């Protein structure tokens with residue numbers, strides 16, 4: 164038995180003792196053959212009456228939590244399995260102010276099995292993913308035509324629920340350290356605040372992870388900056404097998420999921436039989452990604468009231484964005500079109516650089532006239548998804564607007580809307596206050612509900 168940390172909840176001097184115990188515990192744990200080498204245990208008093216316990220290890224191991232008022236007689240508070248690599252919980256000091264706590268790993272007691280109830284905090288009645296309430300502008304063209312849901316993978320409540328669990332499950336990476344949500348973080352509208360994401364073994368990718376807001380509405384149906392995934396169903400299996408990102412083989416994945424009883428149940432409810440196949444994994448993940456729906460921004464309210472809710476500055480920014488009469492040429496909305504701010508058919512080069520460092524679409528197709536072309540990402544929740552562009556070169560929206568105002572560079576594949584008179588790159592010549600207005604408009608596309616919506620959040624009981 165490896166002893167963990169002690170803590171006397173209400174006793175000021177116990178704090179030093181606690182720190183000593185944690186160091187001791189971590190040393191012993193690292194030396195143990197049964198607990199993963201990167202296990203970390205911390206038991207910290209958060210205030211006079213509350214203890215915060217954090218355990219992380221990349222296995223699904225069983226730990227015992229005990230309390231004592233005299234450091235001699237210990238009572239088991241609970242025996243828990245650290246699902247999905249991490250466990251966070253607070254304990255209150257119910258013993259009249261004199262309780263010590265300890266947590267330890269017991270190698271002989273590893274038989275607790277996962278069930279949906281113990282591993283996951285799913286609601287008794289499923290959330291509604293199948294029929295989100297959509298505003299009127301989503302039910303007519305052009306947005307209606309942008310819906311890329313295929314006939315054979317309509318979103319169901321049970322399918323998206325399974326997809327949600329998979330999206331947050333670190334079992335999808337080879338060493339069980341990262342999930343989709345490690346790089347697509349809800350607080351950042353499912354993007355990565357880091358310029359380049361870190362994969363399972365610490366390696367960096369070369370592109371910024373885009374947000375996933377309203378991925379359901381993209382008429383070209385292709386995914387990734389270079390559109391190399393033909394469908395969202397194809398896309399979802401690619402990060403899992405990517406050697407930098409998650410480094411898994413699909414055979415290992417299906418076997419690993421099959422070893423968790425709760426997955427058998429989730430697959431059975433979602434697909435009518437318990438079989439765990441890669442096709443079903445890709446479909447469920449795609450259903451969850453299509454459930455990342457955002458329709459409650461100030462812009463959405465504005466669509467219904469002729470933008471009476473906008474400030475003067477935001478309305479000026481809107482006019483600049485859509486290029487209404489009396490303003491500079493229609494620029495932004497030519498490419499960031501419709502109420503999802505995506506084009507219907509085109510791929511584009513927006514003049515970030517020449518020569519092209521990243522060939523984008525041309526790097527996939529080998530067609531020179533497609534070098535430097537990239538998917539035009541939706542601008543929904545753009546204020547939450549910094550940094551910007553495929554290489555995350557801009558850290559804020561003011562920099563993006565300044566770039567479009569005066570920084571677009573020529574190149575053989577620069578898209579026509581950004582070519583000015585005489586073939587030179589377009590210069591918007593916006594004043595500082597006009598640029599600020601454009602940024603203010605972009606900020607109206609934020610739907611803070613998305614960043615906290617429970618039905619899109621981590622379902623594992625003990626945090627991620």
Ligand code: HEC
Nearest residue numbers: 342343346360361362370371372373386387388399402408
């Ligand atoms: C290690 C970080 C990382 C992990 C893990 C990861 N992604 Fe991504 N994701 C990215 C990056 C980076 C991109 C952009 C890559 C590119 O375009 O080449 C991306 C792009 C995407 C896109 C394309 C969005 C669009 O509009 O075209 C989707 C969808 C997506 N990821 C879903 C997922 C899902 C589902 C998982 C889990 C199975 C996942 N990702 C795991 C980093 C990650």
Ligand code: HEC
Nearest residue numbers: 494495498511513537538539540551552553563567578580
């Ligand atoms: C010719 C088409 C085109 C026009 C016009 C255009 N954009 Fe873009 N926009 C793109 C493309 C393509 C990208 C992605 C480029 C890349 O990363 O290589 C992009 C990226 C962006 C991004 C970063 C998105 C992200 O997720 O990182 C923002 C913000 C943006 N544009 C805002 C604007 C604004 C504001 C305007 C008007 C001033 C505008 N765009 C005009 C094509 C266009």
